Amino acid sequence: MSLQTQLVIPVPAAAAWHLLIDTTLWPRWGPSVRAVDVPARCIGPSMRGRVQTSAGLWLPFQISEWDEGRRWVWRVAGLPATGHRVEPLAPASCRVTFTVPIWAPLYLPVCRIALRRLSTLAGTAAGSR
Numbered sequence: 144m145s146l147q148t149q150l151v152i153p154v155p156a157a158a159a160w161h162l163l164i165d166t167t168l169w170p171r172w173g174p175s176v177r178a179v180d181v182p183a184r185c186i187g188p189s190m191r192g193r194v195q196t197s198a199g200l201w202l203p204f205q206i207s208e209w210d211e212g213r214r215w216v217w218r219v220a221g222l223p224a225t226g227h228r229v230e231p232l233a234p235a236s237c238r239v240t241f242t243v244p245i246w247a248p249l250y251l252p253v254c255r256i257a258l259r260r261l262s263t264l265a266g267t268a269a270g271s272r
Contacts, residue, residue, distance in 0.1 A: 149240035156231035172260040
């Protein structure tokens with residue numbers, strides 16, 4: 144079981160997906176992410192790495208679920224963490240949903256901030272094309 148928050152973003156689903164898997168962009172939209180240390184710029188199935196929290200602590204992570212172009216979930220420090228899902232709605236819009244474990248309801252406001260930042264970043268990226 145999980146809790147979720149979502150936002151419709153006015154970009155194609157593929158563009159939103161790219162923002163979610165490109166680790167160089169995580170600090171720009173993720174309020175709890177300061178830096179990422181990974182073997183490749185974009186995450187993929189079962190990838191392992193480290194994420195530096197906004198508090199400065201480095202924690203190991205692993206991608207635990209992967210559905211290319213649609214959904215990924217990770218474990219951070221061995222614990223179930225955030226899920227990320229993209230659903231196309233129209234050619235130029237999609238719904239992005241973040242899920243958190245049922246035991247982490249206090250993380251939902253952080254996810255709402257992340258969604259707003261993601262939407263802003265998506266708009267900026269779309270405007271630069």
